[in-house]
Amino acid sequence: MGTGVLYIWGLGASGWANSYYSAAVQAGSQSWTAFFFGASDAANAITVDKTPASLWPMALSVRLFGLNSWAILVPQALMGVGTVAMVYASARRLVNPWAALLAAAVMAVTPVAVLMFRFNNPDALLVLLLTVAGCCVVRAQERGATKWLVLAGAAIGFAFLAKMLQAFLVLPGFALVYLLTAPVAFWRRIWQLLLAGAAMVAAAGWWLLAVALVPASERPYIGGSQTNSVLELALGYNGIGRLNGADYGGLGNLNQEAGWLRMFDTEAGGQISWLLPAALVLLVAVTWLTRRAPRVDPVRAAFWVWGSWLIVTGLVFSLMQGIFHAYYTVALAPAIAVLVGMGVAVLWERGARWLLAVVTAGTAVWSYVLLSRSADWNAWLGIAVVVAGLGAALAMVLTRRVLAVVAVALVACLAGPAAYAVDTAATPHTGAIPTAGPSTGGGPGGGFQRPPNGFQRPNGGGQAFSRPFAGGQGRMGRGGMGGLLNAGTPAAELTTLLKDGASGRTWAAATVGSNNAAGYQLASGQPVMAVGGFNGTDPAPTLEQFQQYVAEKKIHYFLGAGMGGFGGRSTGGSDDAAKIAAWVQENFTATTVGGTTVFDLTQA
Incomplete structure (x- = not known):
């Protein structure tokens, strides 16, 4: 309920949000051809420069409720609610309800998540589908269930139709974790992965095949390509060009900000990194604590599933030489949320209070740093967070008043992102490159x-x-x-x-x-x-x-x-x-x- 209010409240203030996609939604509500191909106009001159799946829910909503901001944006908000629910469900399978609620809360108040689930870029559907895929891989690993692995492959394939190759960043980690940890024979694991791969290809490939079979004269031009080709769009403009900075079709590249610490800089830090250090520490800690567990241990496997998502996608975002926008980092939010919620539960159950104290103190200090980047915005909050966080960390080691200490620690760790989340929800956003929270003056060229x-x-x-x-x-x-x-x-x-x-x-x-x-x-x-x-x-x-x-x-x-x-x-x-x-x-x-x-x- 709370997530729904946060994501839906005041949506109409953003107007058309990203007008580029809103126009394509309008076109899809007027023409089924434009709907299928993702054309920018109902006369089908040219498509948007992405595959069209993210447009379909919005276009159907507009067909039902008419063209307005709410009809366009509410489907995105509902995808956000669904993502938070999937985060909770995935964590709940392995840890206590309170830890699963913590994971859901982290997901819900991540500033860039609030931004993108109240906006009409393709990222909302992408993140929902990848979260579904992660949940399915975790379930498949528990008993070596083929159907769940196939469902994961299908979800990733359909995510390709939302934002193309970015959907495949989770593939290496998901496949490797299943191959190493599933409780079935090795060759059965290989066969299951091949079936999941086939499901992924089918889920993504049916639309690509349809585009290839329709004569170019009978469909819109594929926007973002120079040869009217979806494959060129996927591999060039939305593929290699994003990674190495190559100029495909006027993509352009002024990006000089790539580096190992990009997720923590003034452009992306306030969007996603509030609990990113905590998630990484907890991933390493749980891996160490479960080092003697059997190969098929479901808790460790789940950490590796979500941890591989976080590490691979985070490294690609950090080091990519092509165009990068801070809102891309919403793709990291589910992994961070699950790792934090489950990690806190595992460390608490194993009595590692000193490590939880370190995580709490580190998160509070990092929150203070992030909040200080917006010096003219609620300057008192950073001081309150760091004092409460350090105090809770010290008390966690010295006192036995567990519930009170845990409550203060959670408030200190979530206050910063929650404040940014509320600010984001209260502020209209339009244009191609929205950002969450108050301005930090960051980004290439000063922002x-x-x-x-x-x-x-x-x-x-x-x-x-x-x-x-x-x-x-x-x-x-x-x-x-x-x-x-x-x-x-x-x-x-x-x-x-x-x-x-x-x-x-x-x-x-x-x-x-x-x-x-x-x-x-x-x-x-x-x-x-x-x-x-x-x-x-x-x-x-x-x-x-x-x-x-x-x-x-x-x-x-x-x-x-x-x-x-x-x-x-x-x-x-x-x-x-x-x-x-x-x-x-x-x-x-x-x-x-x-x-x-x-x-x-x-x-x-």
Whole structure:
């Protein structure tokens, strides 16, 4: 109940949240083809630059309840409630109810979890499915149950359809732990893992196969690729390019922040790292305490399942040379939560109070460090946390008043993330790169400062473009900005023009960049072609294709002028968007409607 309130309360304040995905949800609610492929508009010009599974629950919700912020965001919040429930269920199988509740509480109040389960990025479905997979692997290991391992494989495969290769980061650890610890014969373990792999391939591959079988002329262009290929999107733009910083299709890379301590820096630290040191210490401690347990010991195996998730995913996030955003770290939250809840229980049962005291003191001190990064935000809280935490740690060793000491220790360890969680839930978030909690001034390039209280949606969508961040690099605070990273709200007269001009046209208008198109589309309810996709660097459409659309009277207006940094081979992507903009400016007359440059493509 508490998690539901935290995740659902005040959702409508964020408006369209990430307008890029909200526009695709709108399109999916209007067209089943757009729904299936994840198109940005109902006329199916181009898809979003991810596989579409995360859009499906939201689009179905909009079909049922109409297009509004609540219909888009409530499914995400419910996924958060489901994730917290799965964390509790997984821990409860092996430890006492109070420890399972602790794990659930840690998950619920992790600031980046509160952020992403109140937002419409693909991460909510990804995290839910991976948590389901982790729970299934733990259950499979207990008795060597094939069905649970197959279900885990299917969950990971479907998670691929939410956020592609990131779903596979848990695979090495899950497979290795099962292979080493399952209580069945070795070759049976091999066979079971092969079956689980087949389930994973089937769960992910059916959609990929469908895309491959549908002729390109009968489906939207695959956004984020340069060759209209899902495999290129998965392996390049959303794969190797994220790891090594290679420029795939205008992905861009300004990331110079990779390093072993990235999860603790000013960009990511306040999002996820409050209990990360504790989780790592508890993982090592339990592994040591169970060193003489049988190979098939379910408690140690469970720690290794969740610990492998935390270590592998955390290292990839820390060392990846491509674009990284702090909200990615929500994928670490379930692993941290289970390790903390179960770890505290195991150490308490084995009488290792001194180690729990060390964990409590260390967590309180680290919370103080994180809270001090927002010096103008509730400065008293950090002092209170460190005093309470150190006091509880000392009392844990010296006194026998167990319940009171444990209560103070838990409050001290959870007060920091809980305060950030409440602040996150109370603050609207929009744009492509949201962050949880108060501003710390962190992130590449110093990040963004927290704007004044209140939420203002930027105006003047479709104005001259600028590209301050290649591929969305940088860190966006509350609110947002128009152009590459967020949509603007067009003036009423422009919205009316688009509605009136949509009659008899496939697209009411076209503009460079998906976020600009999203603003016009969400306001007017009419399909708007996103020339060049998210970055404006996809060859969709080509200049020749666009000219053919214009000749056939399929597009009424072109919106915006002065394409700035969008498009162009200097980014590694296609320059068709820049060519289209230049051709429009050379051959059609510009007018201004509601502060936006408009070209009527029916009047040469």
